[in-house]
Amino acid sequence: xLKVSQRGQVMPASPIRKLVPFAEAAKKKxxxxxxxxxxxxxxxxxxxxxxAVRESHLKVLEYSHSAGNExxxxxxxxxxxxxxxxxxxxxxxxxxxxxxxxxxxxxxxLDAGDEVxxxxxxxxxxxxxxxxxxxxxxxxxxxxxxxxxxxxxSAFVEKITPRTRAIVICSPNNPTGYLYSEAEMQQLxxxxxxxxxxxxxxxxxxxxxxxxxxxxxxxxxxxxNHVVLMxxxxxxxxxxxxxxxxxxxxxxxxxxTVMKFAQARLSPPSFAxxxxxxxxxxxxxxxxxxxxxxxxxxxxLVRRLNAMEGVVCPTPGGAFYAMAQLPVDxxxxxxxxxxxxxxxxNQTVMxxxxxxxxxxxxxxxxxxxxxxxxxxxNINLAMDCLEQALKxxxxxx
Amino acid sequence: xLKVSQRGQVMPASPIRKLVPFAEAAKKKxxxxxxxxxxxxxxxxxxxxxxAVRESHLKVLEYSHSAGNExxxxxxxxxxxxxxxxxxxxxxxxxxxxxxxxxxxxxxxLDAGDEVxxxxxxxxxxxxxxxxxxxxxxxxxxxxxxxxxxxxxSAFVEKITPRTRAIVICSPNNPTGYLYSEAEMQQLxxxxxxxxxxxxxxxxxxxxxxxxxxxxxxxxxxxxNHVVLMxxxxxxxxxxxxxxxxxxxxxxxxxxTVMKFAQARLSPPSFAxxxxxxxxxxxxxxxxxxxxxxxxxxxxLVRRLNAMEGVVCPTPGGAFYAMAQLPVDxxxxxxxxxxxxxxxxNQTVMxxxxxxxxxxxxxxxxxxxxxxxxxxxNINLAMDCLEQALKxxxxxx
Numbered sequence: 001x002l003k004v005s006q007r008g009q010v011m012p013a014s015p016i017r018k019l020v021p022f023a024e025a026a027k028k029k030x031x032x033x034x035x036x037x038x039x040x041x042x043x044x045x046x047x048x049x050x051x052a053v054r055e056s057h058l059k060v061l062e063y064s065h066s067a068g069n070e071x072x073x074x075x076x077x078x079x080x081x082x083x084x085x086x087x088x089x090x091x092x093x094x095x096x097x098x099x100x101x102x103x104x105x106x107x108x109x110l111d112a113g114d115e116v117x118x119x120x121x122x123x124x125x126x127x128x129x130x131x132x133x134x135x136x137x138x139x140x141x142x143x144x145x146x147x148x149x150x151x152x153x154s155a156f157v158e159k160i161t162p163r164t165r166a167i168v169i170c171s172p173n174n175p176t177g178y179l180y181s182e183a184e185m186q187q188l189x190x191x192x193x194x195x196x197x198x199x200x201x202x203x204x205x206x207x208x209x210x211x212x213x214x215x216x217x218x219x220x221x222x223x224x225n226h227v228v229l230m231x232x233x234x235x236x237x238x239x240x241x242x243x244x245x246x247x248x249x250x251x252x253x254x255x256x257t258v259m260k261f262a263q264a265r266l267s268p269p270s271f272a273x274x275x276x277x278x279x280x281x282x283x284x285x286x287x288x289x290x291x292x293x294x295x296x297x298x299x300x301l302v303r304r305l306n307a308m309e310g311v312v313c314p315t316p317g318g319a320f321y322a323m324a325q326l327p328v329d330x331x332x333x334x335x336x337x338x339x340x341x342x343x344x345x346n347q348t349v350m351x352x353x354x355x356x357x358x359x360x361x362x363x364x365x366x367x368x369x370x371x372x373x374x375x376x377x378n379i380n381l382a383m384d385c386l387e388q389a390l391k392x393x394x395x396x397x
Numbered sequence: 398x399l400k401v402s403q404r405g406q407v408m409p410a411s412p413i414r415k416l417v418p419f420a421e422a423a424k425k426k427x428x429x430x431x432x433x434x435x436x437x438x439x440x441x442x443x444x445x446x447x448x449a450v451r452e453s454h455l456k457v458l459e460y461s462h463s464a465g466n467e468x469x470x471x472x473x474x475x476x477x478x479x480x481x482x483x484x485x486x487x488x489x490x491x492x493x494x495x496x497x498x499x500x501x502x503x504x505x506x507l508d509a510g511d512e513v514x515x516x517x518x519x520x521x522x523x524x525x526x527x528x529x530x531x532x533x534x535x536x537x538x539x540x541x542x543x544x545x546x547x548x549x550x551s552a553f554v555e556k557i558t559p560r561t562r563a564i565v566i567c568s569p570n571n572p573t574g575y576l577y578s579e580a581e582m583q584q585l586x587x588x589x590x591x592x593x594x595x596x597x598x599x600x601x602x603x604x605x606x607x608x609x610x611x612x613x614x615x616x617x618x619x620x621x622n623h624v625v626l627m628x629x630x631x632x633x634x635x636x637x638x639x640x641x642x643x644x645x646x647x648x649x650x651x652x653x654t655v656m657k658f659a660q661a662r663l664s665p666p667s668f669a670x671x672x673x674x675x676x677x678x679x680x681x682x683x684x685x686x687x688x689x690x691x692x693x694x695x696x697x698l699v700r701r702l703n704a705m706e707g708v709v710c711p712t713p714g715g716a717f718y719a720m721a722q723l724p725v726d727x728x729x730x731x732x733x734x735x736x737x738x739x740x741x742x743n744q745t746v747m748x749x750x751x752x753x754x755x756x757x758x759x760x761x762x763x764x765x766x767x768x769x770x771x772x773x774x775n776i777n778l779a780m781d782c783l784e785q786a787l788k789x790x791x792x793x794x
Contacts (some may be wrong), residue, residue, distance in 0.1 A: 001593075002593060002595060002622060002648070002650075003650075004506060004650050004654040005504065005505060005506055005507050005508045005511075005654070006653060007504065007508055007509075007658070008504065008505045008506070008654035008658075009654070011654065011657040011658065012657065012661065013657050014463075014657075014661070015662035017463070028459055030687070038460075040460055041457070044456045044457055045455075045456065045457055045458040050455070050458070051456075053450060053451075053668060054450075054451045058442075058447070059442065060438070060439065060440070060441055060442055060635060061442040061443045061446075061447070061635070061636045061637065061638040061639050061640055061672070062434075062437055062637055062638050063437055063637045064638055066411075066414070068761055072415065078415075095466070096493050096662075096666070097662065097663065099661065099662040099663055100662070103662075107402065107404065107405065107529055108401055108402060108405040109399075109401060109402055109405070110402050111402045111403050111404055112404075112509055112531060114402075125660075125661045125662075125663075126658060127661075128657070128658065128660070128661025128662075129661060132504055132529075132658065132661070134509060134531060159747055184756065195684065196398075196399060198399060214677050221637075225399060226399060238457060238458070239458045240458065240459055240460045240663070240664075241458040241459050241460055241461055241666065241667030241668075242432065242458050242666065242668070243493065243640075243663075243664065243665070243666040243667075253399075253400075253401050254401060255688070257401040257405035257406070257408065258401070258405075260405070260408040260409065260410050260411075260525070261408065261415055261529065263410065263411040263522075263525070264408075264411070264496065264522045264524075264525025264526060264529070265493075265494065265496040265497070265522075265525075266494065266496055266522075266637070266640075266695075267499075267637075268640070269638065269639065269640040269666040269668070269669060270491070270638030270639065270640075271450060271638075271639070271666070271668035271669065271672075272666060275668075335657065357748075363545065365609075368753065373713065
């Protein structure tokens with residue numbers, strides 16, 4: 001018999017998508033499902049981006065430059081300047097989504113058997129890219145008790161081995177919403193300098209900070225050669241389907257190496273680059289509106305959750321996710337039950353069990369991630385469902 | 398000092414793109430450069446595809462299904478049926494270009510250290526995806542003397558080791574234009590059955606056959622579980638910048654494994670899927686026009702090349718490439734000279750040296766690949782340049 005690869009066997013299925021068949025079955029029965037399980041915002045993509053695509057008068061849909069259109073990269077430097085990141089266009093490689101930026105960073109900087117330390121819970125797909133690259137993910141646990149703050153330096157140091165090559169961070173964080181402080185970013189800088197590591201920084205949610213500002217890894221002084229920024233337009237402009245991101249670094253050897261991987265796949269998508277370049281003409285206050293919308297949703301969600309008996313939800317400082325601890329033994333079982341067995345006024349809610357966001361087996365069993373990507377009205381309805389569900393689930397049988 | 402990965406160091410730079418800086422310098426001097434070096438057709442993308450994107454009234458550019466929109470996959474089965482390939486929509490995973498289909502196939506079926514046999518010369522980027530997957534490419538040499546026909550079975554058998562897991566083919570071939578016959582495809586079937594191998598079949602150029610028809614690997618009976626089709630719309634509809642392809646197989650384990658890699662990168666680009674779905678409404682005679690255009694270009698190119706002293710160019714049966722042997726010692730040096738030192742009526746031509754398409758060092762030194770992606774007039778002007786250049790280059794010094 002032909003076999004699939006070992007790496008294919010250990011490749012994890014998406015924890016966010018594994019409940020999809022149960023959601024589909026619920027919908028077929030006529031139940032409304034509120035999707036708080038996935039970071040697909042309902043915010044409209046800026047009309048200006050869609051119009052730019054509509055009005056592009058290209059005759060031949062050609063390959064672009066492997067690093068992305070030069071006009072787009074030049075204009076992107078202005079965007080980065082506006083968030084305090086000083087780069088030139090040659091330090092930007094446009095990628096097919098943030099996903100490809102992560103994959104290229106891993107491929108260019110890490111070899112099979114190398115280790116990356118990642119504070120857990122973390123974006124589950126890091127596991128997938130690590131498997132693709134043959135890299136071992138070593139988790140450092142952050143806890144709901146501290147609101148998922150950066151673990152102390154000592155916790156990182158304990159995990160460092162001769163094969164440790166990088167730390168991966170995401171701030172504001174998916175899935176916790178935690179926003180690293182200036183002090184925490186300085187701690188990370190100390191570690192990467194002392195142990196000569198790369199710092200891969202996933203900043204997909206840069207614009208969505210509700211308490212203070214994001215400190216970018218690119219703001220850190222003296223570690224310019226260590227920092228690889230993985231970026232995306234997916235959340236920034238609610239343009240997840242465009243599949244456009246960027247890898248940004250000042251490390252010339254990394255840039256040259258990533259370019260070889262970029263050339264092998266020829267180019268990032270052309271339509272998406274047209275839309276993304278147009279987005280750079282959005283008015284300066286564009287993010288204020290979306291940020292305020294998300295802030296209102298966050299406040300509502302956190303308030304509703306903490307008002308439920310036995311539920312604990314720290315207030316996230318950024319992104320559009322919250323992690324909550326529920327009064328259940330096994331959130332995987334509960335989330336499936338919500339879709340399979342429960343409905344309230346013919347509605348139910350889909351959540352992401354947190355276990356898939358932890359690298360350490362057994363952690364996060366009672367936690368779920370909620371993406372506040374629905375409008376206020378729907379969040380309220382979803383919270384009504386959850387509140388009722390917890391009562392039903394926990395009533396004495 | 399921080400180091401890039403070993404795999405990044407061995408990753409080859411694109412042999413097609415490495416002369417780009419010399420072409421850019423020539424253009425800056427005011428020289429017209431005819432690009433026969435890269436498979437970027439000048440054929441217009443069907444207006445119907447671009448209009449579909451223009452007229453899509455989406456408000457939120459959302460992630461699609463990780464396997465691609467179901468409506469697109471369902472419609473694609475009709476296209477495949479029209480070329481004699483009987484699949485259902487669940488056997489199709491839509492990818493970001495044919496590139497991603499190749500990468501996913503390698504990742505899902507092969508482990509680091511495994512070997513794939515590929516008839517050389519071959520599409521150079523297979524090397525890149527092999528490096529990404531840690532896989533060793535083992536070339537089997539085909540020769541310009543036989544017009545790059547499939548090497549005999551014995552040549553394959555000689556290369557098989559306990560680590561051999563797959564054969565990669567591309568018919569019609571890039572870079573040679575060779576179209577495998579029914580008999581040659583049957584030979585391949587025997588080998589993969591006997592040695593229990595995967596057959597990865599890159600069929601990017603299916604529609605462009607000038608002598609008979611393409612035999613798809615999916616047409617072979619009794620090896621359904623061995624065949625993984627890697628497909629793309631890039632060349633078919635002159636839509637290289639869309640970045641849309643597909644991996645197609647009847648092997649359920651491979652499909653399930655590829656899906657895990659597909660989920661990790663979330664989804665293929667949305668705009669491209671809209672364009673590609675619209676393309677399936679093109680009239681049945683659409684390919685006749687483009688095929689005839691390419692046939693005329695091929696005939697002209699091959700005639701002009703063989704009329705030059707010391708040049709040998711077999712007539713390719715498909716795709717839009719020809720390999721020619723030139724009366725020069727080192728085609729890499731000659732191709733660079735064409736851009737750096739030569740011009741004729743203020744024009745020159747850019748070719749792809751063939752050495753980058755061979756896995757065996759030292760082969761193809763006197764060969765070049767020419768992509769007949771320019772119109773008849775420009776091909777004539779490019780051939781005028783090449784004819785003149787060879788005279789100048791070879792005149793006694």
